[in-house]
Amino acid sequence: MLETTALPRKATLSPPLDTRHQVETPEGIDLPLRPAGLMVRALAFAIDLGLRGLILGLLFIVLAFLGKLGAGLGSILLFGVSWWYMVLFEVLNQGRSPGKQWMGLRVVQDDGTPIGWSASLLRNLLRFVDLLPFGYFLGAISCLQHPTFKRLGDLAAGTLVIYREQPLTRPQLPEATPLRPAFALTLPEQRAILAFAERQGELSEARAHELASILAQPLQVPAPHAVVALNGIARGLLGPA
């Protein structure tokens, strides 16, 4: 028989090994969010920094022609861009500053809801502390030791930087005649077989064969036919279109 480590149907799942952050909605659904780590966030920040430099540079060139008025406007702009750039983008552009948009990130509240003015203002004001004593040292330390990669500003504001969901494309299941499995499958086994069939387009033939042959013995088929058998079971689980 297949040595199964799958959990019984109603058991609570042990916390996953990966960094996914589960949010339970009021409807009792667990939504997995994928927090973004230090590196990708640093890159997003670097993009934003460059962009801000560019904006300020261009504006200062324009304002230089305005003389005194320009100088006054310039310092207001400098203030606006250095303290409000992030806040405005995060609140008005669904949690995405241009850098984050580029890197496929967004900021949300801990419970997965969109970020609001006060949370965004808070996390960006406290950036000042994250910067200390030099070059985001405290922010990086906090980010690296936290299970969901929060810097100090995120901790206080209760926000989370996550990867944006990318649209999924429907995988092509390989053609096979539907089969009934030789024994009752548990849910995780069922999902594993379906996942095997769905992912087959991404696997090389040899790898698919190698994976399937692990199950040749419990399925009571010769190893070369295991792939076909698994696809058949997957088709059977899926049902007629």
Place this chain on the structure above:
Amino acid sequence: MKQSLFETSHKAEWEQFSLTLDRLEHGKDASRIAGFPKDYRQLCQHLALARERGYSSFLIDSLQQLVLRGHQQLYRHRSRLGANILGFILADFPRLVREQWRFVLAAGLMFFGSLISFALLVYLFPDLVYNLIPAEQVSEMQSMYDPVAGHLGRTAERAASEDWVMFGYYIMHNIGIAFQTFASGLFFGLGSAFFLLFNGLIIGAVAGHLTHVGYGQTFWSFVIGHGAFELTAIALAGAAGLKLGWALIAPGRLPRAEALRLAARKSVLLICGVMLFLLIAAFIEAYWSSMTAPEPMTKYLVGAALWALVATYLLFAGRTRHAPE
């Protein structure tokens, strides 16, 4: 039920829901969404069913994405900012300041205490100022407030056309200081305490020194007007920072992270009030304080009136329950 049958029977609903989401996300046309919450809950049920029946990852993941998007449209933290700016200015902010009176008192004592004591010390022992502030800065300050020079402010040869420049500069400089004072409170309040004491020290030393060398008239008549808003704002920013720090030192029955989050939500409102104060201060500083035409006496009177206004506002505004909503 087999997965294919499940998919085909609900596919149309999901696509419809996805279209509604697209519309909502782009902020377009919010009509015809009365059924949105119902559709969303229906979708949640489909997701739960799909998980329970062990359907394939593709189906579950795409349903999950839809639910997540729906969740973000349906549930929001109601921001108490922005929604009601007038109510915040007229009632909520002074109420909040009074509610947090312990922190406000502590920050006020630190800031004004250090300001007044250093002003007195420097006035009584004039040489002390050179131990506190670099000599060239002292002489720069002195030239700024020299009664012989016609204009006031950061530079001696300042003209009225530069009011704009100074307005911008004051916003930049003062709000920056307030933000620093607040944010550094995250170090168990130590940072805020440091900035409060330090700024009090500098301002006090300058005030004491200028009074001692006989420039008191120009200096005090310059600062008294906007000082009402500016100094109070710095103290309030410090109070917000101390609140953050205190939540970490004494979180009460909550975990520290949770206590910090709750404290931060209040202190960010304080900071919004502080920004408002500093905007007003920058305006007064650039356009009123720098005027040399009015008599010093007028300036003192207006200044005193502004201090009284700030005190009255913080102490009494929003006392009645039915304050303007």
